[in-house]
Amino acid sequence: MVINSDRKGGLTVGARDPRITRLGYYLRKFKIDELPQLWNVLFNDMSFVGPRPEIKKYVDLYSPEQKKVLSIKPGITDYASIVYKNENEILGQAVNPEQEYIRTIMPHKISLNLTYIQKKSLPAYFAILFKTIFSILRS
Secondary structure, X not given: OOOOHXXXXXXXXXXXXXXXXXXXXXXHHOOHHHOOHHHHHXXXXXXXXXXXXXOHHHHOOOOOOHXXXXXXXXXXXXXXXXXXXXXXXXXXXXXXXHHHHHHHHHHHHHHHHHHHHHOOOHHHHHHHHHHHXXXXXXX
């Protein structure tokens, strides 16, 4: 990201968001930008699989039911990461990307995470890992 990109919004929008550097574009495309989070997994702050961390601005909008996603350790990948692999492109086509995220994408992502929490199991964990790897390789 370019310097001060956070001041220009929290959502990455479009295939070529101007806040993303040329190198950053390829790092994000192949999910290499997620590798530093392995450090968080190593130190047990994160899991490989679990709800993706969200910025506070959006967490503040969660209902009490939705806040259940905060009850387990965040992860590098989840069902929502697979379903919304191209989230920035979806938002790039929206008239109001932030409202589209809040009204449509965020609730669906939370629903997927709540489903994972309810059906949490070792097979589900590995299924998400393998689906994520397959999804990245298909890029």
